[in-house]
Amino acid sequence: SAFLQGAAGDASSRFVRRGRDHAEVRTLGGHLATSIARTLAAAASAIGASGPVRLTRSSLHLPYRDVPSIEDSLELRESAEAEWQHELAHHGEDHPAVRIAQTRYEGCAMLAAMAATDRPTGCAEVPVSVVSLGDIAWLHTPFELFASLGLRIRRGSPFRHTRVIGYTDGYLGYLPDAEGHRDGLYESYVTLFGPDAADVLVEHCLKVLRAHRLSAA
Structure with missing residues (x-):
């Protein structure tokens, strides 16, 4: 077995937690355990993991913010x-409102530090790759994607099962969705990319997944 980090850029207890004691840990752990149990039960059936392992590599250029x-x-x-x-x-x-406000301040402080230094200009070359085995595809990016972006990629994928993986082939930080930018979340201040980057990446990922699927025909 292997663990691959998914689209979890906005997975944070700061949105929901009510304390920092053992009781809160038990509560959050219970929610997590329930989710894992449901996932394992759903994964018990055969999912078409047969055939050759195939790989497609691609890249796109995203402008820095x-x-x-x-x-x-x-x-x-x-x-x-x-x-x-x-x-x-x-x-x-x-x-939760305090923790959200605190992390927003921390993001703004990092943005101010970024403004005072030599920040990257031009475009970043972003590697995107697909690995597939039968009806399962793993879509890899170097980002900490917000969960909504991973869901969009999964919904648009031509594969029966698509896993969206981050932290691959390098690391380019957070990639928030439009709502994250609108709400001024911590990640929207520290990202290297603007609000339009998420849509560009999602469309590229879907294009690569479709081409990868067709190449097996």
């Missing part, structure tokens, strides 16, 4: 810190 000026970045950081302190005073430190 425009980073705000140092002045604008510092203003964002100060605003985020004020929001964090407001939520902390209102809710106490264990409330």
Whole structure:
């Protein structure tokens, strides 16, 4: 058996947790165990894992984001810190709103640090590969994709079972979806890419999956 990290860029307990004690650990662990048990039960049936192992490699170019000026970045950081302190005073430190506000501040602080240094310009070459075995395909990218992007790729894939894998052939950081950018989540501040990059990557992944499927015909 092997573990491959999926599209889990926004998998975080900060959105739901109610504490940091052993009781909360048991609660979250119970939810996880239930999900695993359901997945194992669903995977018990045959899933068409036969035939040769095939590989397709591709790449695309994604432009790096425009980073705000140092002045604008510092203003964002100060605003985020004020929001964090407001939520902390209102809710106490264990409330999800406080953790979200805190991580937003941390993201803004990293953005300000990025604005003060030599950040990448031009485009990044992004490797995307597909490995398949019968009706199963593994789609690999070098990102921490938000879960919604992985679901879009799975829904559009011509394979019966598609696993979307991150952290492969290098590492290019977080790739948030449009909602993550809209909501100002931590990952939207520290990503190297703009809001349009997610759609471009999803379309490329689906194109590669379809071509890979057709090449077996």
